[in-house]
Amino acid sequence: MPENTPLVLRQDAGAVAILTLNRPDTRNSLSRAMIAALHGALETVGAEPGIRCVVLAAEGRAFSAGHDLKEVTAHRSDADGGAGFFAAIMAECAAMMQAVTTLPQPVVAAVEGIATAAGCQLAASCDLVVASESAKFCTPGVDIGLFCSTPGVALARAVPRKAAMEMLLLGEMVPAGEAHRMGLVNRVVPAGQALAEAEALAQRIAARSAVALRMGKRGFNAQAGLPLDRAYEEAGRVMVENLLAADAEEGIGAFLGKRKPSWQHR
Incomplete structure (x- = not known):
C-alpha cells in the first residue's frame, strides 16, 4: 500500500461520519501512527456539530489485531530497552480510547473478522457494537506472556467482571454470538453486513436531537x-x-x- 495512503478514511452520510481503519495489510494493527491518525479523526469529528453519530469500521478481513508487535519489538534495542516507547504508546493509546468514550457523538463499531487485544479494547470502548457472524473477539496477551491489562479496562466496563476475567485469563476467541450473550456486542448480522447495519443504526440515532x-x-x-x-x-x-x-x-x-x-x- 502506498505510503501516502490515509491510515483512517472518512466518509459522511448526512449527519453520520464513517471512520474506517485503512491498513488491511497489517490487519489494522494499532501502530503509533494509526493511534495518532484515529485520535486526530475523532477530535475533528467531535468538533463538528453537524455530525450526530459516528461509525467506526475497518478495511479488510480484520477489525483490528491490536498493537503492532513488530513495532513494539523493534524498540527493545533502544538504550532503555524500549521503556520510553512502551510508556509513550500506552499513554497515547489510552488517550485515543478515552476520546472514543468522551466523543460528544455516540460511536457505533462495525466489526467484521477479528478484534483482538487492543482491537477488542477499541470495540469495547464504543457505545454500540454491531458484529458479523464471522467476527471474533479475543484478549490473547496471556498466550505470549503479556496480560491484556489495558484492554481489560474497556472490557471490564462493557461486560460482567467474570466474563471479562475469563477472556483475559484464557485468551480464547469469543464468537460473535457468545460476545452478544455476554453484552460486548449489541447485534449480530450475516457476514459482510456489519457496516450496513451499523450505519442504519447510526442514521436512526442521528435523526434525534x-x-x-x-x-x-x-x-x-x-x-x-x-x-x-x-x-x-x-x-x-x-x-x-x-x-x-x-x-x-x-x-x-x-x-x-x-x-x-x-x-x-x-
Missing part, C-alpha cells in the same frame, strides 16, 4: 462509576440541563400535540 444525544452520552458515562446517590444527583442535574434545552421543549410539545418534532439541535 443532537443536544439530547450529547448530554445523554456525557451524563451516562459520568454517572456510571458513581455511588447510587451521587449517580442520581448527576443524572438529575443532566435532566434539568436537558429540560431547559430548546429541543426538549419542542419534543415534549410535539408529543403532546401529536406531531413530528422539528429539532433545532440546541
Whole structure:
C-alpha cells in the first residue's frame, strides 16, 4: 500500500461520519501512527456539530489485531530497552480510547473478522457494537506472556467482571454470538453486513436531537462509576440541563400535540 495512503478514511452520510481503519495489510494493527491518525479523526469529528453519530469500521478481513508487535519489538534495542516507547504508546493509546468514550457523538463499531487485544479494547470502548457472524473477539496477551491489562479496562466496563476475567485469563476467541450473550456486542448480522447495519443504526440515532444525544452520552458515562446517590444527583442535574434545552421543549410539545418534532439541535 502506498505510503501516502490515509491510515483512517472518512466518509459522511448526512449527519453520520464513517471512520474506517485503512491498513488491511497489517490487519489494522494499532501502530503509533494509526493511534495518532484515529485520535486526530475523532477530535475533528467531535468538533463538528453537524455530525450526530459516528461509525467506526475497518478495511479488510480484520477489525483490528491490536498493537503492532513488530513495532513494539523493534524498540527493545533502544538504550532503555524500549521503556520510553512502551510508556509513550500506552499513554497515547489510552488517550485515543478515552476520546472514543468522551466523543460528544455516540460511536457505533462495525466489526467484521477479528478484534483482538487492543482491537477488542477499541470495540469495547464504543457505545454500540454491531458484529458479523464471522467476527471474533479475543484478549490473547496471556498466550505470549503479556496480560491484556489495558484492554481489560474497556472490557471490564462493557461486560460482567467474570466474563471479562475469563477472556483475559484464557485468551480464547469469543464468537460473535457468545460476545452478544455476554453484552460486548449489541447485534449480530450475516457476514459482510456489519457496516450496513451499523450505519442504519447510526442514521436512526442521528435523526434525534443532537443536544439530547450529547448530554445523554456525557451524563451516562459520568454517572456510571458513581455511588447510587451521587449517580442520581448527576443524572438529575443532566435532566434539568436537558429540560431547559430548546429541543426538549419542542419534543415534549410535539408529543403532546401529536406531531413530528422539528429539532433545532440546541
